[in-house]
Amino acid sequence: MMTSTMDAEFSDASSNRSRSPTSDLSSDNGQPMERKPKRGRGRGSGRGRGRGRGQARGSRRGRGQGNRGQLQEVNRENRIAQLENRVNSMSVDDMRIILKQIAKAQPSFILNILDNSNVGNGQPAGPEPPKPDQPSWCSCSNCREMPTQQERLCCKRQPVNCHSRLPDFQQCVLDELVLELAIRYRNDFLAQPEDDNYNRCHRHAAYRQYILWIHGYLGAGNRRVIPSCCVWRIRDKYPDGTGQYVGFVGGRLG
Secondary structure (H helix, E strand, O other), X not given: OHHHHHHHHHHXXXXXXXXXXXXXXXXXXXXXXXXXXXXXXXXXXXXXXXXXXXXXXXXXXXXXXXXXXXXXXHHHHHHHHHHHHHHHOOOHHHHHHHHHHHHHHOHHHHHHHHHXXXXXXXXXXXXXXXXXXXXXOOOOOOOOOOOOOXXXXXOOOOHHHOHHHOHHHXXXXXXXXXXXXXXXXXXXXXXXXXXXXXXXXXXXXXXXXXXXXXXXXXXXXXXXXOOHHHHHHHHHHXXXXXXXXXXXXXXXXX
């Protein structure tokens, strides 16, 4: 009897160990229920896979940006090549017509063309003999000596194309009506009183007109030195009674 009882207990224990953990769970109708997996393991593995996929997308995006940059460079080179081919296929008469149209639409563009133009019978203009008072750093033959090294600047044009001798300079920089309108606009914009000194206010307005004509609007504190040839052309038109001039002052409101 003792042996049979122990065999029965051993048999019950074996059957309990062989039973699935899910077999203890049952629904109301007696059917076994499946155990749900732990959420921690599933969520962790999912996030890991998601981060990996995000990095792959980022790397593909970087490659796409590089391809777009290369495509833009190719397009730019193609545009330049097409432009060169069109210019090379044009006749001399067509080029002259287009240059005239450009000069009328954008007068400042003609300044670069004048530097490469020929004078006379199709021959480049030779260097003119220097004037007695011409500084060594002047190439346009119209500069005068300046008090500071910073102001010793030439327009670097051929004498016939010197900025101070161009018709546009007379119209845009020296014309009294143009300067009067510029002075009124500036005084109204900055709420400044009128300057009673006629020559001084017109001289300073002419300086600003030259900068706007050649360089465009530079903004407050961004100032450029005006070539000596143009400075003295302005001063000759609107001189100071005592011959005392302030000169270039950097970093001031234009």
